[in-house]
Amino acid sequence: MAIDEEITLKKLEVFLAFMRLGSLARASEELGLSAVSVHRALHTLEEGLRCPLFKREGRNLVALPTAYAFAKHAQRALAECEEGVRKVRELAGFDAGRLKIGSLYSLTLRCIPQLLIALKLRKPELQVDLTLGSNETLLRNLSDGQLDAIVIGVQSAVDERELVSVPLFDDEVQLAAPLGSPYGGMDRIDLAAMRDEKFITLADGFVTADSFQHAFRQAGFVPETVMRVGDIFSLINLVSGGIGYSLLPGRVAEFSARIQLIPLETRYVSHQRITLLLPRNRERDPGLLALAAECRMYGQRSPLQ
Structure with missing residues (x-):
């Protein structure tokens, strides 16, 4: 029949x-x-x-x-x-019992640990390898097949023909200042008033570096950048030490008690949408299905702006 x-x-x-x-x-x-x-x-x-x-x-x-x-x-x-x-x-050389996930350093405090714990509860037999890096590196590794999925910040639409995207939460970029800075008591920061200040930023390829450049384009000037670093932990330590200011997403606030994040005035505000990306041609993979389900549940607990 x-x-x-x-x-x-x-x-x-x-x-x-x-x-x-x-x-x-x-x-x-x-x-x-x-x-x-x-x-x-x-x-x-x-x-x-x-x-x-x-x-x-x-x-x-x-x-x-x-x-x-x-x-x-x-x-x-x-x-x-x-x-x-x-x-x-x-x-074909793929290991169905192992998932290779890439993510940003700045997501390792809450988001990624919570996702991985939930994923292991859902599929205890699944082994996970975690790779940390910049947006640029992780996207390249996903495209090359070195990673099965990535959780990164995106600021523009992704190619839905090639990638499945599952948004988790939106994160606002703010001014990062050391404790006791003259800007500490302000409700919102006008970047145009900071022309004479020194800044530190992440190297090109990180979504936060893109956010930094976008904000200062809106402010109409190129800031004096005294240092570019390759990881967000070094950047936070340099800001806390008074070397310079920076622009960082709100999710890093808990990484250090020695810096404070101050919202920017509305015209400079940008958001990073933290998103799971996986190849469209592998969306039915059992491990990726489980990861996507956990990301959707995380997104429901952290409503998008």
């Missing part, structure tokens, strides 16, 4: 998630789909089977005996397919 075109692996995945969780809302959250999409997948799966799987009780879907019987076969079908994918990936 020919299998109806409405019966797809994706719908089997949705069906099994619903059977396991018993809720459209919980299944949609785990899969990163809308409740409407989950309901539509279940309905069209029934049409493809030409057999009812659920009955309605009020606003709830209740599984029929046919659903429990079909779930056993659906689970075996997905398991066989996943095993086939794993063997093919191993043959």
